[in-house]
Amino acid sequence: MKLEEINAESAIDISRIPSACGKVTIGCSEAAGLVQAVIDSSERLRAEHNALQDTVRELEADQLRVSEASDEARLLSERAIERLGEGRSMIQSSLGQITDLLDLVDALSQHVTGFAAAMEQVRRCSQDIDQIAETTNILALNATIEAMRAGDAGRTFAVVANEVKNLSSDTRRATDEIARTIDMLGREAEQVIAKIEGGAKASEDAKRSVGQIEDTIQGVSELIVEVDGQNDQITRATSTISKHVHKVTDVLASFDAAAITNEATLQSAHVKIEDLELTASEMFDAVVKAGLSPEDSAMVERAQGYAREVAQRAEKAIEEGRLSMAQLFDQDYREIPGSNPKRYRTGLTDFADAEWRPVIDRVVAQGAPTKMCSQADMNGFLPTHITDRSRQPIGDIAHDTKYCRNGRILFDPIDRLAKKSNAPYMMAVYRQEGDGKTHEIVRNVYVPLVINGRRWGDFELAYSL
Numbered sequence: 001m002k003l004e005e006i007n008a009e010s011a012i013d014i015s016r017i018p019s020a021c022g023k024v025t026i027g028c029s030e031a032a033g034l035v036q037a038v039i040d041s042s043e044r045l046r047a048e049h050n051a052l053q054d055t056v057r058e059l060e061a062d063q064l065r066v067s068e069a070s071d072e073a074r075l076l077s078e079r080a081i082e083r084l085g086e087g088r089s090m091i092q093s094s095l096g097q098i099t100d101l102l103d104l105v106d107a108l109s110q111h112v113t114g115f116a117a118a119m120e121q122v123r124r125c126s127q128d129i130d131q132i133a134e135t136t137n138i139l140a141l142n143a144t145i146e147a148m149r150a151g152d153a154g155r156t157f158a159v160v161a162n163e164v165k166n167l168s169s170d171t172r173r174a175t176d177e178i179a180r181t182i183d184m185l186g187r188e189a190e191q192v193i194a195k196i197e198g199g200a201k202a203s204e205d206a207k208r209s210v211g212q213i214e215d216t217i218q219g220v221s222e223l224i225v226e227v228d229g230q231n232d233q234i235t236r237a238t239s240t241i242s243k244h245v246h247k248v249t250d251v252l253a254s255f256d257a258a259a260i261t262n263e264a265t266l267q268s269a270h271v272k273i274e275d276l277e278l279t280a281s282e283m284f285d286a287v288v289k290a291g292l293s294p295e296d297s298a299m300v301e302r303a304q305g306y307a308r309e310v311a312q313r314a315e316k317a318i319e320e321g322r323l324s325m326a327q328l329f330d331q332d333y334r335e336i337p338g339s340n341p342k343r344y345r346t347g348l349t350d351f352a353d354a355e356w357r358p359v360i361d362r363v364v365a366q367g368a369p370t371k372m373c374s375q376a377d378m379n380g381f382l383p384t385h386i387t388d389r390s391r392q393p394i395g396d397i398a399h400d401t402k403y404c405r406n407g408r409i410l411f412d413p414i415d416r417l418a419k420k421s422n423a424p425y426m427m428a429v430y431r432q433e434g435d436g437k438t439h440e441i442v443r444n445v446y447v448p449l450v451i452n453g454r455r456w457g458d459f460e461l462a463y464s465l
Helices: 008-289 294-320 349-365 397-403 413-420
Strands: 370-377 426-433 439-451 454-463
Touching: 008 294, 008 413, 008 426, 294 349, 294 370, 294 439, 294 454, 349 370, 370 439, 413 426, 413 454
Parallel strands: none
Antiparallel strands: 370 454, 426 439, 439 454
């Protein structure tokens, strides 16, 4: 094979390889992120679709109950019309009898009034008789006096006069008795007349009420007939609604089948894109390790320096007895109560906050091209993070996802690949999580973090050129 000298133009083309490789990797990461966003959106739509299906099922059940209630209402209205027809005849018959009774009350009132008049006439006659008796008594008294004057010649006349006087007295006693009886009958008659007059007035009110009852019964009959007609319309409308509900159910079933198919397709595409993303990162890693990207190589040297500083701080603390190896490699992740996303603590947490956080705060404070840095153990656990990403939770999921990253366990496929690597470093392009809904594409250097000859995890430096 003949070796040809690399000219200036070829050197320029080679220099473009890292940039092009980085663009491919970034494109794969962005595509994977978009597909993941579509999958997440599809899952939310599926959840809403399931809720809609539940609503449609409930609507269908409600519609069925309405239909059953409408049928029952029609039967009830038909029975009511039938019963009302029967009852109306009975009520009208009863009302007729009540009317006859009321007429009888009116006639009785008239008769009692006539009786009162007759009683009054009897009283007057009794008074006349009493007057006659009194006059007779006076005449008898005068006749007695004259008989006494006549002596023996008037003795017979005196006997007659005395008898007339006795008759007059008896007549007066009889007229007094008649008067007392008439007075008593008069008082009772007045009470009866008063009651009958009240009954007569009540009978007039009753007649009006009877008329109102007849009107009400007529109105109820018309209303029930109208309700029966409305029930018929409700039945027809319910039938139409039922047809529409069945159509919606069919559409939802079709949508569900299509959504399941699309989700399966998207999941398959996402897996392939993630594989492609890993492949592109491997290409990027190979390009940087081949020395074809000086800018990325410079970032590797910086990351390795920071990793050495972090490791040295841990080794010094162990030497001084401020940290034990058991605390350093503690994997008993104790969940922090109420944290969302979930966060954990281990025996390393307090030391990492005190000794490692100042280092990564200083690195990030340098600014561009550095975006972020952190250290994660072999399971993706972040014992600490920069101060800005170690805020107190406020209960808002977007805020806590972005700003409460200390204690999180983040273990993506690219992280797993880095932990499997025994190389001095590994390059990758990946999606850095934001608030749980957004992400940022960054280049990342994974540097193995070896402390006292034992690998604890990786130091990571994220940047953007």
